[in-house]
Amino acid sequence: MKTRDSLIRLKRFQVDDKRRQLAQIEAMIAEFNRMADELDDQIRSEQERVGITDVTHFAYPTFAKAAATRRDNLKNSALELDEQLQRARDELNEAIEELKKFELLEERDQQRERSAQEEAEQQQLDEIAGRARAR
Template identity: 60%
Template sequence: MKSRSESLIRLKKFNVDEKRRQVMQIEMMVADFERMASELDQQIEIEQTKTGISDVAHFAYSTFAKAAMQRRDNLLASANDMRSKLESAQDQLAEALEDLKKVELLDQREHDRERQEQNKLEQEAFDEVARLRSRRL
């Protein structure tokens, strides 16, 4: 029984670790997308300052700035999409943690039950020794 519960606990811990890694990876991706979008914002501002045209509808507006805006918008859309995946991954992590706690609690109860049974057997043995001694006297 012990090896089964220990194996189950190891499996649940592995599952929790895997879910944590997924959450961290998604968080890093969102941060990277936002950082790249911010850098593109800076490049767009620099380009607009350099050309002196900030109106996107202007016929001479920089094609580099237009392309950078499109890329920035795509990055922000990807970051938003990843946030929904992050929520899902966080929910899965919470479930995995809950499962681990349940298994650990069951294992602890089993250990407590075994310890109580062992204590009961020892007490019965001590009682028997005491009875035998009292008969001798």
């Protein structure tokens, strides 16, 4: 039984670890998207300042070009993290299923022990009642 208790603790730790990883990835995606939105605002602001919105124009601001490149890199990184996020969700679901299996086994064993104990107690009560009737 102690081995199963240790195994359940390990599985719970793994589930918690997977949840932390999932939260970290979600936070990174949110941060990348927030930064990309800020860059979009800065690009629009720069375009309005100089009055040029055509990226191919020879006088298009260098800052806006650099910011657009950085924004695109952030968006690509967020997309790559989306793939990692899905894998992390799958791994979390697998870890939860494994934990449930062990918890169900433990619950079944505990129920079996309770039933055996109740049966033993009932037998003792029956013996006592039998002795009392015999007198």
